[in-house]
Amino acid sequence: MENVMKVLSYNDVVVVKTLLFHGCMRRRNEIARGTGISRSSLSNTLRKLEENKVVEIDRTFRAHTIKLTGWFKSL
Secondary structure: HHHHHHHHHHHHHHHHHHHHHHHEEEEEEEEHHHHHOOOOHHHHHHHHHHHHHOOEEOOOOOEEEEEEEEHHHOO
């Protein structure tokens, strides 16, 4: 897990650490408020993390839920 975190950008690491601290699941708006990352930067960060299979985004409801993937948690 540490090796993967070394290649991530600052915003990526902040989001991943926030998810780890709060039980691997958080709503998108809670991440934005808690980290201070702007909504547009957070959107780009989450898109990149989803492409790299670090997070899964549940877009079922209006408030998107972000959680770490099983692959990343198993590292």
